[in-house]
Amino acid sequence: MRVFSGIQPTGAIHIGNYLGAIRQWIELQDKNECIFCIVDLHALTSPYDPAKLENSILEKAIVYLAAGVNPEKSVIFIQSQVKEHTELTWLLNTVTPLGDLGRMTQFKEKSKKFKENVNAGLLNYPVLMAADILLYQTEIVPVGEDQKQHVELARTIARKFNQKFGETFKIPEAKISETGKRIMSLSYPAKKMSKTDPSESRIDIFDSPEKIKEKIMRAVTDTGKSIKYDLKKKPGISNLLTIYSLLANKTIEELEKKFEKKGYAEFKKTLANAVIDALDPFRKKQQEFLSRDVYVKTILEQGKKRAQLIAGSTMADVRKKMGLS
Numbered sequence: 001m002r003v004f005s006g007i008q009p010t011g012a013i014h015i016g017n018y019l020g021a022i023r024q025w026i027e028l029q030d031k032n033e034c035i036f037c038i039v040d041l042h043a044l045t046s047p048y049d050p051a052k053l054e055n056s057i058l059e060k061a062i063v064y065l066a067a068g069v070n071p072e073k074s075v076i077f078i079q080s081q082v083k084e085h086t087e088l089t090w091l092l093n094t095v096t097p098l099g100d101l102g103r104m105t106q107f108k109e110k111s112k113k114f115k116e117n118v119n120a121g122l123l124n125y126p127v128l129m130a131a132d133i134l135l136y137q138t139e140i141v142p143v144g145e146d147q148k149q150h151v152e153l154a155r156t157i158a159r160k161f162n163q164k165f166g167e168t169f170k171i172p173e174a175k176i177s178e179t180g181k182r183i184m185s186l187s188y189p190a191k192k193m194s195k196t197d198p199s200e201s202r203i204d205i206f207d208s209p210e211k212i213k214e215k216i217m218r219a220v221t222d223t224g225k226s227i228k229y230d231l232k233k234k235p236g237i238s239n240l241l242t243i244y245s246l247l248a249n250k251t252i253e254e255l256e257k258k259f260e261k262k263g264y265a266e267f268k269k270t271l272a273n274a275v276i277d278a279l280d281p282f283r284k285k286q287q288e289f290l291s292r293d294v295y296v297k298t299i300l301e302q303g304k305k306r307a308q309l310i311a312g313s314t315m316a317d318v319r320k321k322m323g324l325s
């Protein structure tokens with residue numbers, strides 16, 4: 001099966017991105033043809049510093065490699081280096097219903113979050129994402145729950161295009177992890193953990209042990225004392241239990257039992273150590289890749305070439321079907 005997914009190079013990659021998306025990528029890459037992209041064109045829709053973008057892209061490539069994406073099995077490349085993404089976006093715009101774009105949750109949320117910068121790119125973001133996915137004749141899109149609506153729209157766009165111009169695109173399907181689909185903010189457990197929120201609300205995958213401890217000890221919990229999974233009454237503790245369970249490979253029931261007679265402070269201390277242990281190999285690999293930037297750049301260059309081959313072939317078909325020479 002062909003798999004495609006990506007992450008924006010804005011901000012630092014956190015455990016929400018890892019547990020919702022990257023962990024699925026690693027599982028999928030053994031038996032599928034995987035393409036993982038650093039979606040820099042998407043990142044331009046939110047305020048950013050052009051002088052820092054290149055470095056931020058390289059950092060994300062290092063995250064992919066440090067977290068276990070294997071460049072011998074998977075293609076890793078930078079979205080803006082394959083021009084077919086922007087070309088296909090324009091063409092897909094012509095079959096995308098405008099009303100659908102205005103209804104997207106992410107558009108509504110980001111328009112509120114960045115009131116000073118509600119640009120047309122923010123509205124068209126899902127069309128670029130549809131182009132990313134459809135260019136590679138993708139069958140599986142491993143993402144967090146927040147991206148489900150965008151994958152649904154990519155399916156709608158693909159169907160509309162196929163109906164109007166003849167069978168061209170495969171219809172992709174979102175793959176959403178049952179347990180890691182929505183890791184919540186440490187400061188506001190009702191909101192998802194997010195790259196563009198303040199640093200104390202999330203754990204970044206390269207955070208130092210001291211930072212991890214500090215953030216977890218300050219994480220918002222709930223009234224009461226028990227360590228019980230209850231999304232409605234105890235969203236803070238439930239989120240911490242989910243993080244613990246996924247990073248330490250223990251069931252929620254096991255953890256509830258382990259902390260049956262313990263208080264929040266002890267739970268948080270043990271959780272902090274578990275998170276530090278789980279992220280330790282990533283920090284070590286990060287150091288290794290930081291000193292091998294030529295190797296990382298070569299991987300991105302090779303990835304670009306492999307991506308261009310597939311994207312170019314899809315675009316040739318699209319252009320022909322749409323009557324463009």
Ligand code: AQP
Pocket residue numbers: 006007008009010016017018019020021142143144145146147180181182183184192193194195196197
């Ligand atoms: N909290 C989360 N829990 C589970 N999965 C998540 N993802 C994001 N947040 C969580 C998934 O991570 C992938 C990469 O996301 P992205 O960079 O393309 O954009 P995003 O969804 O906008 O990521 P952030 O971290 O939330 O950044 P901002 O602050 O820009 O909104 C996607 O598969 C996403 O579902």
